[in-house]
Amino acid sequence: MTREEAEALDAADPLRPCRDRFVLPDGLIYLDGNSLGAMPKAALARQRDAVAREWGASLIRSWNDHDWIGAPQRIGARIAPLIGARPHEVIVADSVSVNLFKLLTAALAMSPDRPVLLSERGNFHTDLHVAGGVADIVPGIRLETVAREAIPDALGADTNLLLLTHVHYKSGARFDMASLTARASAAGALTLWDLSHSVGAVPLNLNRDGVQLAVGCGYKYLNGGPGAPAFLYVAEHLQERLLPYLRGWMGHAAPFAFTDDYVPAPGISRFLVGTPPMLSLLALETGVESFEGVDMAAVWTKSVALFDLFAALIDQRCAGHGLECITPRDPEQRGSHISYRHPHAFELCQALIAADVIGDFRAPDVIRFGLTPLYLGFDDIRRAVDRLAAILESGSWRDPKFSVRGKVT
Ligand SMILES: Cc1ncc(COP(=O)(O)O)c(C=O)c1O
Numbered sequence: 001m002t003r004e005e006a007e008a009l010d011a012a013d014p015l016r017p018c019r020d021r022f023v024l025p026d027g028l029i030y031l032d033g034n035s036l037g038a039m040p041k042a043a044l045a046r047q048r049d050a051v052a053r054e055w056g057a058s059l060i061r062s063w064n065d066h067d068w069i070g071a072p073q074r075i076g077a078r079i080a081p082l083i084g085a086r087p088h089e090v091i092v093a094d095s096v097s098v099n100l101f102k103l104l105t106a107a108l109a110m111s112p113d114r115p116v117l118l119s120e121r122g123n124f125h126t127d128l129h130v131a132g133g134v135a136d137i138v139p140g141i142r143l144e145t146v147a148r149e150a151i152p153d154a155l156g157a158d159t160n161l162l163l164l165t166h167v168h169y170k171s172g173a174r175f176d177m178a179s180l181t182a183r184a185s186a187a188g189a190l191t192l193w194d195l196s197h198s199v200g201a202v203p204l205n206l207n208r209d210g211v212q213l214a215v216g217c218g219y220k221y222l223n224g225g226p227g228a229p230a231f232l233y234v235a236e237h238l239q240e241r242l243l244p245y246l247r248g249w250m251g252h253a254a255p256f257a258f259t260d261d262y263v264p265a266p267g268i269s270r271f272l273v274g275t276p277p278m279l280s281l282l283a284l285e286t287g288v289e290s291f292e293g294v295d296m297a298a299v300w301t302k303s304v305a306l307f308d309l310f311a312a313l314i315d316q317r318c319a320g321h322g323l324e325c326i327t328p329r330d331p332e333q334r335g336s337h338i339s340y341r342h343p344h345a346f347e348l349c350q351a352l353i354a355a356d357v358i359g360d361f362r363a364p365d366v367i368r369f370g371l372t373p374l375y376l377g378f379d380d381i382r383r384a385v386d387r388l389a390a391i392l393e394s395g396s397w398r399d400p401k402f403s404v405r406g407k408v409t
Pocket of ligand 1: 094095096097098124126127165169194196197217230
């Protein structure tokens with residue numbers, strides 16, 4: 001593909017104006033928005049205002065005067081349309097890991113006669129670590145993991161809850177949410193979906209698909225900033241039946257009554273725990289606002305086109321260099337990143353970063369490229385593959401400096 005052809009695709013792209021909503025350093029091709037989303041331009045002014053005016057001048061009055069206290073529900077309601085949920089079914093709080101703990105402990109207790117917490121072998125490790133810890137403390141529960149293909153048949157009368165990540169963090173493979181949720185429901189089990197690599201990337205309709213529980217990440221495709229709070233979703237019909245075990249005052253029916261007795265807040269608010277990190281919440285709100293006026297179907301259409309271009313260019317330009325695409329080519333079976341296995345994935349990733357193309361490495365041998373339709377263009381893809389092809393052809397990745405590992409890889 002020539003530069004002119006790629007630029008023509010960018011000129012015809014209905015999402016092209018969204019790129020101006022983000023700070024994108026000159027010359028950098030950022031293919032890691034599935035790990036840390038780009039910074040919305042509006043974030044700087046919003047944070048300045050939040051620090052100087054709301055914190056600095058209004059001080060504690062801001063909990064009421066600037067509705068800090070309502071932020072977890074307000075921002076949850078803004079995430080709801082992106083996942084096909086009702087506004088009161090989503091709340092922003094804590095991290096994905098902590099939200100998993102909160103929902104798992106509450107949900108597993110509903111069916112004490114069903115011992116199995118089922119998940120995928122090779123699921124994101126935080127999900128498995130939290131699930132393992134929960135199984136250790138909830139009486140009678142054991143964690144079982146099976147290969148992804150074996151999940152439907154592993155569901156049975158002993159399954160309490162099915163915990164799955166919708167889009168796999170490494171391969172990008174996507175589960176069929178509707179059919180697995182239905183299958184689990186038919187077996188009498190609840191399903192909890194981790195939407196960390198789906199929200200803001202693929203169209204979701206939790207209500208239509210009968211999803212009971214979900215969690216998701218704020219700092220990836222939602223562009224909420226480093227360590228942004230996460231969200232959790234509980235279907236309306238379950239909200240009053242779930243009793244949290246991680247009980248904090250913010251999830252109490254009357255936090256400012258300061259009573260010794262625990263009374264859960266009505267609805268989803270019972271899943272709040274402690275005081276929300278307000279500056280981070282407001283940064284997340286700016287990130288969610290970067291989707292304003294954007295149709296998720298258009299985001300997905302562009303994601304598919306970016307992926308197809310990336311895959312085709314790698315096939316053409318990098319053949320014979322040992323890159324093996326591990327992401328399903330069928331759009332229905334994938335998310336919005338593309339991953340390749342390579343014996344020197346780490347070094348390739350470092351050489352690409354040195355060439356101003358930022359992707360990431362996932363141990364032991366995967367290089368991952370996030371395709372974020374709001375701020376990536378077709379010419380970015382063309383240029384990124386050009387640089388990767390040059391690195392492979394020249395063998396420049398063999399330079400020993402590219403095998404030095406940092407704390408974060
Ligand atoms: C699928 C998945 N779940 C959870 C997390 C981490 O969530 P948190 O750091 O908010 O606990 C990640 C982070 O990359 C992830 O990919």
